[in-house]
Amino acid sequence: MSDKQDKATAYWKENLRYLLILLSIWFAVSYGAGILFKTALDSFKIAGFPLGFWFAQQGSIYVFVILIFVYVRLMNKLDKKYGFDE
Template sequence: MNMTKGKANAYWKINLRYLLVLLFIWFLVSYGAGILFKDTLNQIKIGGFKLGFWFAQQGSMYVFVILIFVYVRLMNKLDKKYGYDE
């Protein structure tokens, strides 16, 4: 686990980029779909519920769980690339 400072900086730079992108996606889904665009999305129904309501109540949680799995997969690849895959 001996990393040079340059490799460590590159590792954290990529890690932070992953975090920012995934958090932005979650923000768009939770705040955007559940609050900002709910009136437009409410014109679509899923299982008898308006889509904007569904995103506000359920959808953002499902997307958050999916994003956790995506983050784990991305970090496993990043760890392997930088030698942390023990």
């Protein structure tokens, strides 16, 4: 039973680490690019719109969707690593 509990604890530690990393990336993109660095990014344009505006309106959503797919891929690998892929 101890081995099973150790695997489950290690699994959740790694899962939480992935979550913190991915949510930090999302926070950096949505808050950093959309708010903090907006004026610096506005010097660049995408389809005629300032890049800071684009990140605030579209970019953080796109990054979030991409991070969902990354999380699914990471969790599939993690499940295989710890033998939870059934």
